[in-house]
Amino acid sequence: MKYGKNNKKTKERKREKINYFREFIKIKNHFFKDLNKKLASVKDKRNQSYVTYAPEIILFTVIMKNVSGIVSMNKMTRDFNNKAVINNIAASLGYESLEEIPHYDTINNFLKELEASELEKIRDYMIRELFRKRSLEKYRLMDRYWCIAIDGSQLFSFNEKHCDHCLKKEYKNKETGEVEKTVYYHTVLEAKLVLGDMVFSVLTEFVENETESVSKQDCEINAAKRLMKKLKYKFRKLNICLLGDSLYACEPIYQLCDEYNWKFIFRFKEGRAKTLWKEIEIIKGLENNEVNSNFTLGKQQFIRNLTYINEVSYKNRFINTVDFTETVYTKSNDSSNSDPITKNFVFVTNIKTTKENALKIVAAGRSRWKIENEGFNNQKNIRYDIEHACCLNYQAMKNHYLLIQISDILRQLLEKGSAAIKELKVGIKEISSRILEAFRRAPLISEDISRLNQHIKIRDL
Numbered sequence: 001m002k003y004g005k006n007n008k009k010t011k012e013r014k015r016e017k018i019n020y021f022r023e024f025i026k027i028k029n030h031f032f033k034d035l036n037k038k039l040a041s042v043k044d045k046r047n048q049s050y051v052t053y054a055p056e057i058i059l060f061t062v063i064m065k066n067v068s069g070i071v072s073m074n075k076m077t078r079d080f081n082n083k084a085v086i087n088n089i090a091a092s093l094g095y096e097s098l099e100e101i102p103h104y105d106t107i108n109n110f111l112k113e114l115e116a117s118e119l120e121k122i123r124d125y126m127i128r129e130l131f132r133k134r135s136l137e138k139y140r141l142m143d144r145y146w147c148i149a150i151d152g153s154q155l156f157s158f159n160e161k162h163c164d165h166c167l168k169k170e171y172k173n174k175e176t177g178e179v180e181k182t183v184y185y186h187t188v189l190e191a192k193l194v195l196g197d198m199v200f201s202v203l204t205e206f207v208e209n210e211t212e213s214v215s216k217q218d219c220e221i222n223a224a225k226r227l228m229k230k231l232k233y234k235f236r237k238l239n240i241c242l243l244g245d246s247l248y249a250c251e252p253i254y255q256l257c258d259e260y261n262w263k264f265i266f267r268f269k270e271g272r273a274k275t276l277w278k279e280i281e282i283i284k285g286l287e288n289n290e291v292n293s294n295f296t297l298g299k300q301q302f303i304r305n306l307t308y309i310n311e312v313s314y315k316n317r318f319i320n321t322v323d324f325t326e327t328v329y330t331k332s333n334d335s336s337n338s339d340p341i342t343k344n345f346v347f348v349t350n351i352k353t354t355k356e357n358a359l360k361i362v363a364a365g366r367s368r369w370k371i372e373n374e375g376f377n378n379q380k381n382i383r384y385d386i387e388h389a390c391c392l393n394y395q396a397m398k399n400h401y402l403l404i405q406i407s408d409i410l411r412q413l414l415e416k417g418s419a420a421i422k423e424l425k426v427g428i429k430e431i432s433s434r435i436l437e438a439f440r441r442a443p444l445i446s447e448d449i450s451r452l453n454q455h456i457k458i459r460d461l
């Protein structure tokens with residue numbers, strides 16, 4: 001009992017001792033040593049005779065806003081208006097001194113003019129650096145493929161038309177057919193790299209109408225095709241395995257995967273292609289490609305049945321499938337079993353399925369939910385608020401979104417890579433507030449910064 005108490009106190013003391021802002025800078029410099037340079041070299045379209053703040057000051061300020069969990073630009077201006085913050089920004093970027101931090105109007109005006117491709121280039125640089133890290137190799141599927149999940153999400157919605165690119169949804173009265181309400185919204189399609197528990201945004205495609213007069217609204221599959229084309233163009237030689245929900249299990253996407261020489265694993269549901277589903281059901285009864293297991297983990301008993309089938313004929317192609325069913329029994333305290341929970345997943349893939357890799361394919365296919373959970377939900381509810389429009393201008397909105405993606409790469413590496421933080425099991429929200437606290441209270445000095453670059457202990461990711 002006493003030991004536990006002391007242990008808790010030591011932890012508490014350790015927790016107090018960590019400077020979260022320093023940890024953040026360590027991680028940033030370790031993984032992306034040229035990031036400051038990249039921030040400084042974005043194409044600045046402003047009239048240079050009126051420019052007070054260089055691009056890297058503006059961009060770094062927004063990144064710090066995001067990593068410290070501040071949602072609104074107003075709150076950022078209030079929280080950051082402090083000597084320590086100004087010194088920290090200056091020291092991090094290698095400035096001798098800085099008088100003030102940019103006001104949010106200055107930031108938004110800059111982001112209204114900035115081409116989104118400038119921020120995309122910075123993210124490309126970061127993703128390339130990650131691919132070069134030996135420590136991440138272990139996350140490849142079957143030692144070969146990088147898993148990239150695609151998925152869409154709604155970002156902003158408005159009751160009035162917000163810009164020419166808005167998507168529109170009309171809610172009609174069921175009896176009269178009259179339009180009762182119109183919602184204008186923006187959605188985004190993401191390609192996210194899945195590395196264990198981490199999910200990093202690699203590419204973003206804004207689903208939008210090109211002009212107001214466009215009659216057929218841009219849909220997710222079309223956006224996916226554009227996204228895939230860009231992904232191939234930017235990462236030409238990468239061994240990619242695309243993950244997606246059943247929406248993507250369709251011919252146009254299969255064809256692009258063939259063309260790009262990519263593997264894919266998509267969830268498959270009966271409604272998506274009824275003839276194929278039937279075919280699978282029949283073959284399942286005939287063939288004996290099964291991998292079954294039964295094991296206990298703590299209070300839970302797992303019963304798994306898996307059937308893999310290669311070369312099911314479907315339209316003009318052959319496709320491989322894995323059908324996986326898992327039943328979990330949980331023992332309650334009186335050691336009786338609670339009602340079992342059964343889940344079934346069917347995946348279609350162009351990877352040849354074998355007894356050895358079938359479970360890996362299922363695990364990779366199931367990891368797609370991470371893009372929803374870790375990716376979108378964490379960004380919506382926990383770390384940031386991607387549904388909060390920091391600026392109503394469409395271009396600035398896009399740039400704010402991209403800066404959140406860049407910040408999120410840094411944040412996840414901090415959460416998983418900082419030995420000190422990982423050891424203490426600090427919650428995500430607490431990390432945000434601790435970063436803000438350190439950023440506002442303890443100024444780094446320039447000696448600090450150079451030392452941070454020399455000795456660092458990064459946890460194995």
Ligand SMILES: [Zn+2]
Pocket residue numbers: 161162163164165166167184185186394
């Ligand atoms: Zn709009």
